[in-house]
Amino acid sequence: MFLKSLVDRNRKFVEAVVSLHEEGALEANTFVFDLDAFRENAKILKENADKFHLNVYGMTKQMGYNPILHQAIVDAGIESFVAVDWMGARLMHEQGYKIGHVGHLVQPPKGAADDLLAMNPEVFTVFSVHKARQVSDAAKRLNVVQPILLRVYDDTCTFYPGHEGGFHVDTLESSVREIQKLPNVEIVGVTSFPAMLFNESAGTVRPTHNFEVIQLAVEKLRRMGIVVKQVNAPGTTSSDVFELMASMGATHVEPGNGFTGTTPLATVQDVQELPAVLYLSEISHIHNGRGHVFGGGLYVDKVRGQYGLKARVGKDLAERDVELIPDDGIDYYGYVDGQVEEGQTVIFGFRPQIFVTRGQVAVVEGIHEGKPVVLGYHDQNGRVIQRGPRQ
Structure with a gap:
C-alpha cells in the first residue's frame, strides 16, 4: 500500500538501495532507512x-x-x-x-x-x-x-x-x-x-x-x-x-x-513527511516457475485492512504481485509472481513493525547527495550485527 508513495516521492532512495544490494553492501531481510x-x-x-x-x-x-x-x-x-x-x-x-x-x-x-x-x-x-x-x-x-x-x-x-x-x-x-x-x-x-x-x-x-x-x-x-x-x-x-x-x-x-512517512494518511495524499523506510529482499530461488523471496521481516502492518501486496523487482523496478504465507506459518519466504531471476533485488514498501520480526535494520546516509553510505547493521532490538569476516 505504501509502495507507490515510496517510489513516487523518494525514488533516489529506492535506486540507491538497489545499487547497494547489488554491490553486497546490503543484504536480504533488511529494513533500510534513508x-x-x-x-x-x-x-x-x-x-x-x-x-x-x-x-x-x-x-x-x-x-x-x-x-x-x-x-x-x-x-x-x-x-x-x-x-x-x-x-x-x-x-x-x-x-x-x-x-x-x-x-x-x-x-x-x-x-x-x-x-x-x-x-x-x-x-x-x-x-x-x-x-x-x-x-x-x-x-x-x-x-x-x-x-x-x-x-x-x-x-x-x-x-x-x-x-x-x-x-x-x-x-x-x-x-x-x-x-x-x-x-x-x-x-x-x-x-x-x-x-x-x-x-x-x-x-x-x-x-x-x-x-x-x-x-x-x-x-x-x-x-x-x-x-x-x-x-x-x-x-x-x-x-x-x-x-x-x-x-x-x-x-x-x-x-x-510519522517519522518514516508511513501513516495511513500517506496512502491517500502527500503528507509532510517523506517515505524514509523500505524492506529489502531478493529472489532466493524458483520452484515450479514461482519466485521465492527471502522473508524474516514480512510482518505487514495492514493498517487499512486487507490489500494485495506488491513489490518492485530488479534494476528496472518492475512491479510484481506478492503472496505471503498464511498467518499460522513462519515467513521463511514469500512468493513473487511473474518473470524473476535468482538473486534479483526485491523492494517492498509496507508499514513495518520491526520489533515483532526477525528483520535486520540498516541506516543509509548521503543518498540525496549521490554518496550513499551504510552506517551500520542492527537487529530488531537495536543491537549491533557484525557483518563480514570475523576477526
Missing part, C-alpha cells in the same frame, strides 16, 4: 508540534529501537521516548536515551516497576488501582513520587484485539479516590488508544470515540481538583493531524510511523 529523509521528517514533526504547543514522545518500536534513528530524533529537539513495553524501555535506557512514557500500550508485569522507575520516566500509565499500588510501592522504595496517567475507556471505545483495559469513565471518580490514598504516585493526566484513526469513508484521519472519553475524563479529574498536566492522545500521528489534536485538548503526541 537517514537524510528521516532527519528531515523528525525536524518537521518537532516544528509542527511546537507550532501547536504539543509535546512529543518518540515511538520507535516500529524502527527496531535503532540507536542511529534515536539520535536523529534527539537531534531534532525531541528529547523523550515512549516505550511500548517494559522491554523496549530497557533497550532505550541501555542506549542512554530518556524515557518519557511507560506502561502504555503494555502494562509492565509485577517485579518490573522498580527497574522502570529507576529510569526516571516522566509518566507511567496504569490500567487499574492494583497497578497504581505496585507503582506506588516501587516509588516508595526509591523515595520518589511517580507521576501517572490513567488509561480510560467506556463501553463503546475502539480497541485493537488484545489492547483492552483501563478505568471505565463511569466509575473513574471512585478509582481516583482509591489512588489518591497511595503515598508515592500523583495523577497528572489521562490517555487512551487509539485516539485517532484513519476513516475510510472520509478518506482522512479522524478522532475516535476514545478521544471523547479522554475529554470527559479530563473534565471529571479537574472537577475533583486534580491539575491535569498531560492529555496524551496517541494513534495515527503525523504533522498533518497536529492542529486537530491540539484543538481537541491534546498536550502530548507519540509519532512512530
Whole structure:
C-alpha cells in the first residue's frame, strides 16, 4: 500500500538501495532507512508540534529501537521516548536515551516497576488501582513520587484485539479516590488508544470515540481538583493531524510511523513527511516457475485492512504481485509472481513493525547527495550485527 508513495516521492532512495544490494553492501531481510529523509521528517514533526504547543514522545518500536534513528530524533529537539513495553524501555535506557512514557500500550508485569522507575520516566500509565499500588510501592522504595496517567475507556471505545483495559469513565471518580490514598504516585493526566484513526469513508484521519472519553475524563479529574498536566492522545500521528489534536485538548503526541512517512494518511495524499523506510529482499530461488523471496521481516502492518501486496523487482523496478504465507506459518519466504531471476533485488514498501520480526535494520546516509553510505547493521532490538569476516 505504501509502495507507490515510496517510489513516487523518494525514488533516489529506492535506486540507491538497489545499487547497494547489488554491490553486497546490503543484504536480504533488511529494513533500510534513508537517514537524510528521516532527519528531515523528525525536524518537521518537532516544528509542527511546537507550532501547536504539543509535546512529543518518540515511538520507535516500529524502527527496531535503532540507536542511529534515536539520535536523529534527539537531534531534532525531541528529547523523550515512549516505550511500548517494559522491554523496549530497557533497550532505550541501555542506549542512554530518556524515557518519557511507560506502561502504555503494555502494562509492565509485577517485579518490573522498580527497574522502570529507576529510569526516571516522566509518566507511567496504569490500567487499574492494583497497578497504581505496585507503582506506588516501587516509588516508595526509591523515595520518589511517580507521576501517572490513567488509561480510560467506556463501553463503546475502539480497541485493537488484545489492547483492552483501563478505568471505565463511569466509575473513574471512585478509582481516583482509591489512588489518591497511595503515598508515592500523583495523577497528572489521562490517555487512551487509539485516539485517532484513519476513516475510510472520509478518506482522512479522524478522532475516535476514545478521544471523547479522554475529554470527559479530563473534565471529571479537574472537577475533583486534580491539575491535569498531560492529555496524551496517541494513534495515527503525523504533522498533518497536529492542529486537530491540539484543538481537541491534546498536550502530548507519540509519532512512530510519522517519522518514516508511513501513516495511513500517506496512502491517500502527500503528507509532510517523506517515505524514509523500505524492506529489502531478493529472489532466493524458483520452484515450479514461482519466485521465492527471502522473508524474516514480512510482518505487514495492514493498517487499512486487507490489500494485495506488491513489490518492485530488479534494476528496472518492475512491479510484481506478492503472496505471503498464511498467518499460522513462519515467513521463511514469500512468493513473487511473474518473470524473476535468482538473486534479483526485491523492494517492498509496507508499514513495518520491526520489533515483532526477525528483520535486520540498516541506516543509509548521503543518498540525496549521490554518496550513499551504510552506517551500520542492527537487529530488531537495536543491537549491533557484525557483518563480514570475523576477526
